[in-house]
Amino acid sequence: GENVEQHPSTLSVQEGDSAVIKCTYSDSASNYFPWYKQELGKRPQLIIDIRSNVGEKKDQRIAVTLNKTAKHFSLHITETQPEDSAVYFCAVPAGGFQKLVFGTGTRLLVSP
Amino acid sequence: SAVISQKPSRDICQRGTSLTIQCQVDSQVTMMFWYRQQPGQSLTLIATANQGSEATYESGFVIDKFPISRPNLTFSTLTVSNMSPEDSSIYLCSVQTSTGNIQYFGAGTRLSVL
Numbered sequence: 001g002e003n004v005e006q007h008p009s010t011l012s013v014q015e016g017d018s019a020v021i022k023c024t025y026s027d028s029a030s031n032y033f034p035w036y037k038q039e040l041g042k043r044p045q046l047i048i049d050i051r052s053n054v055g056e057k058k059d060q061r062i063a064v065t066l067n068k069t070a071k072h073f074s075l076h077i078t079e080t081q082p083e084d085s086a087v088y089f090c091a092v093p094a095g096g097f098q099k100l101v102f103g104t105g106t107r108l109l110v111s112p
Numbered sequence: 113s114a115v116i117s118q119k120p121s122r123d124i125c126q127r128g129t130s131l132t133i134q135c136q137v138d139s140q141v142t143m144m145f146w147y148r149q150q151p152g153q154s155l156t157l158i159a160t161a162n163q164g165s166e167a168t169y170e171s172g173f174v175i176d177k178f179p180i181s182r183p184n185l186t187f188s189t190l191t192v193s194n195m196s197p198e199d200s201s202i203y204l205c206s207v208q209t210s211t212g213n214i215q216y217f218g219a220g221t222r223l224s225v226l
Contacts, residue, residue: 032213043204043217044155051212089154093213098143100215102155 002027002094006103013080014111021106023090024072033066033073034100036089044089048075080110114139114207118218125195125225132191133221135205140185143208145215146178150201158203161188195225 003026013019023033034049050057050064050073057064061080066073077084087107091100115138125131135144144161159167159180167180182188192199205218 034214043219046214046216049214091215098208098213099145099157099160100213101157105154 002030002092002101004090004092004101004103006090006106008106009104010107010109012109012111015080015082017080017110019075019077019080019084019108019110021075021088021090021108022072023074023092023103024070025092026071027092027094028068028071030092030094032093033064034091035062035064035075036091036102037086038089038105039086047088077108080108082110082112084108085110114141114209114216116205116207116216116218118205118221120221121219122222123224125223127196127225129195130191130193131195131223132189133203133205135188135190135207135218137186137207139209141207142185142210144182144188145206145208146180146188146190147204147206147217148201149204149220155204158190161190192223195223197225199223200225 006023031052036044037047038044048059048062048064050066061078063076087105089105090103094101117136146158147155149155157170158173159169161167161180161182163182179191202220202222204220206215208215
């Protein structure tokens, strides 16, 4: 089955710094790569996703890059703010690409 | 996107009892899923709820413990049966719309078993 590794498990930055979270996957046929943000006590929220036909996608301060050859994709957050503090999960399709397998999560702490 | 209503939002139950969690979507969706999220952990897929047929369970999860129903394209239930303290967790439903693999999550049910 699909194997997803996510690093780092925790990340502490100062407000205004950039943060990068990386995920690697095993199935080279995977074609959809979402990132979810989960604030404490809340549901996971889709914040950005990318499909395999592009290498990068941006939405204001967040971006996702994809390297299909190396089978990894990364979440980039620029000009971090305290409200970016949360747990971030990557995910990859599996099982005929109907379901998602989630990474282990990264706890991001942005200090003022 | 989809508006997902999940209830109850939380419950405290006695061991040996069962709890049924409901998930209602405001529009017809192709796929519905049930996840478990233990404290401080990632999301683990329990099963895919199939409309009109038996759910598809992931390794480590069985129908006798987690029976699932999906009578139509907007509603599903997950029952946690014969509960023990190890079942204390957050249970989340998610739906996948017809537009690609995008999944949206319900607010979750926080279950505590005494």
